[in-house]
Each structure stands twice: as structure tokens, then as C-alpha cells.
Amino acid sequence: MLRAAALVTLASLALSACSDDGGGRASATAAIVSGVGTLPQTSEDATSTAAPTSTGEAAGTSASATEDEATSAVDPSGASGPKFDIGETPDAGPPPPPKACLKVDLLFVVDNSASMKNEQDNLVASFPGFVQEIQQQLEDAESLHIGVVATDKYDGNESPCGVLGGLITRTSGSNSSKATCGPYVSGQRYMTEQDDLASKFACAAQVGTAGDSNEKPLQAALRALGPELGQPGQCNEGFVREDALLVLVVITDEEEDGSSGDPPDWFNELVALKGGVETNIVTLALIGPENPECASAAEVAYRIVEFAEMFTYGSIGQICADSFQPFFHDAIAVIDQACENFVPPG
Structure with a gap:
């Protein structure tokens, strides 16, 4: 989020510098936006680029749902700690043969x-x-x-x-x-x-x-x-x-x-x-x-x-x-x- 704010500030400064030339302003803005697109995303960036919501309330609901899904992925019961899918219990093989004569x-x-x-x-x-x-x-x-x-x-x-x-x-x-x-x-x-x-x-x-x-x-x-x-x-x-x-x-x-x-x-x-x-x-x-x-x-x-x-x-x-x-x-x-x-x- 801090990186996104800094980029917006830079874009504003560039627009101010080019205010006397509409075409120049547009070119500078395009260049800055193009440069932003090439920056590597962090997990925070990925979160900020999630699909937009129409209202803040909807956004809050989406975030809450995301958290719930994450919790469910860890453990349906809500318990903390990772949950690993180890598949079926390994086959122990056939039972040992019965003893001979008892x-x-x-x-x-x-x-x-x-x-x-x-x-x-x-x-x-x-x-x-x-x-x-x-x-x-x-x-x-x-x-x-x-x-x-x-x-x-x-x-x-x-x-x-x-x-x-x-x-x-x-x-x-x-x-x-x-x-x-x-x-x-x-x-x-x-x-x-x-x-x-x-x-x-x-x-x-x-x-x-x-x-x-x-x-x-x-x-x-x-x-x-x-x-x-x-x-x-x-x-x-x-x-x-x-x-x-x-x-x-x-x-x-x-x-x-x-x-x-x-x-x-x-x-x-x-x-x-x-x-x-x-x-x-x-x-x-x-x-x-x-x-x-x-x-x-x-x-x-x-x-x-x-x-x-x-x-x-x-x-x-x-x-x-x-x-x-x-x-x-x-x-x-x-x-x-x-x-x-x-x-x-x-």
C-alpha cells in the first residue's frame, strides 16, 4: 500500500510539471502507469488489486469472506495451525499368516x-x-x-x-x-x-x-x-x-x-x-x-x-x-x- 501511494504522488507531480501541454501530460502519465505495471507485485499488492467492489460495505464483506476461507483452508474447525492432506492411510499389507498348529x-x-x-x-x-x-x-x-x-x-x-x-x-x-x-x-x-x-x-x-x-x-x-x-x-x-x-x-x-x-x-x-x-x-x-x-x-x-x-x-x-x-x-x-x-x- 505504501508503494502505491508513492506512485500516485509521483504521477501528480509529473502532471503538474506538464500542465502547459495536454499532450505531454498524457504521455507522461502513460509512461508512469506503464512503469508501475512492470514492478513486481508483493502479497500486499496482490491483495490491493483484487476485484473492485461497489461499496465499502461490500469490500468489508469480501475481506471477511476471504479470511473465513483462509481459516477454513487451515482447519474446518477453526483451529490454528496448518492442515496437511496426507491422503489415505498407507496400506500395512496383508495380515501375517496364522500360526501353524496351536x-x-x-x-x-x-x-x-x-x-x-x-x-x-x-x-x-x-x-x-x-x-x-x-x-x-x-x-x-x-x-x-x-x-x-x-x-x-x-x-x-x-x-x-x-x-x-x-x-x-x-x-x-x-x-x-x-x-x-x-x-x-x-x-x-x-x-x-x-x-x-x-x-x-x-x-x-x-x-x-x-x-x-x-x-x-x-x-x-x-x-x-x-x-x-x-x-x-x-x-x-x-x-x-x-x-x-x-x-x-x-x-x-x-x-x-x-x-x-x-x-x-x-x-x-x-x-x-x-x-x-x-x-x-x-x-x-x-x-x-x-x-x-x-x-x-x-x-x-x-x-x-x-x-x-x-x-x-x-x-x-x-x-x-x-x-x-x-x-x-x-x-x-x-x-x-x-x-x-x-x-x-x-
């Missing part, structure tokens, strides 16, 4: 025939290290279910669960723990990570040696995992979970001649129980080996070998080994791989 169901099928005392002792001694390695290796796993069944109708269990495939909570007979192993923390007939697993498993796994010599390990497993005993109010309620990795551990020193059907039948039935996803099952078999590396009086369990080898994740060990710990240690890698590749239901 749950693991372990079923131990323990031969309770007359020749199995040493093998049951070996199992009990090897179990704590096995379950500890499972918990360490499968650090994402949030829940374990652990159950034990015998290879025949087990009389140690209370009625009505003294049946083939009934999860063991009480033992009786020669060389058994002769104890009531429950109640388990779950309130059901299976153990969880909340239990003192070393002592609870030792109680349940010492099923004794008073069982039938016509062992039925695969039939016992299929019944234990099947829908009949898993119904609400039945002996194995809640043990099997659709969204859990299943680890089946079979321990016997006899050939599998007692169960009905053949290895392909057992395979198909077990896979069907896990929703048709074979890789969601791990089979571990401690049996009479074909080529024993230890002195063994066990029968070679050809049919169990055939069954176990049908699975992607299967492992076979020697029941005559001095300790089962090396076998269980090696099996952890098999379980871990199956867990990484677990296929959630649905």
Missing part, C-alpha cells in the same frame, strides 16, 4: 500284555524329556492334550469306561501303578500342560501286564479317537480336537494281529477322523523291528510298519532299545515339520 493331541497306546513291564518302565522314564522337548520346540503351541489307552478292554478303569479305547484314569493288575491317576486339571480323562505331567503320565502309562495277549493296538487307537467315545458325557469327551495336530504313539512288542481290518483300512479310517488331511497326523511306533540293533525277543510288527509308512510324518523305533529317549528326541523334528505344515480345518 494345539497338539497326543495319544499313547500302551501294550498291557504279560511281556511289557520293562517297556512300560522305559516309556515312563523317557516321557518327561519327550514332552519337555515338544513344549520347547513347538513354542507357539498353546495347548496339549495327552491320553493313554491300553491294547484291550481295560479293567482298571471305573465303569463305564473300562472299555477298549477308554482313556485311562485308574490302573490295576500286575505291575501297574495301582493308583487313581486323576482327577486331571482338565476335569476330563486326559492330561494337559496344566498337570504335573511327569507324575500323572507315570501313573497312567503303567497299565500293568495283566492284559489280553491278543493285543488290538490300532483298534484301540481308532476307538479312542472316534466319535462314539468322544460324544458329550462319554469317556473321551473333549480329547480329540478338530484343529489340533494328532500324534499317535503305539508301543507294543507283538505283531498286530488282533485288530480287525488291515493297514490300509486303519490308515483310511484314521485319516477320515482328521477330516481327510493325512498330513495333520504323526505316527510314532515303538515296535519289534525288522532288523534289530538290540537284543530283542519282540515279534516283528510288519503290519504296524506298513501302516506307519503310509503317513508323510511317521517314525519307527525299536522297542528293545535301552532307552526310548533317543527315538523321541529324533521324533521331535518330525512333529515340528508336521506342525509347520498343519492345515487348519475348513
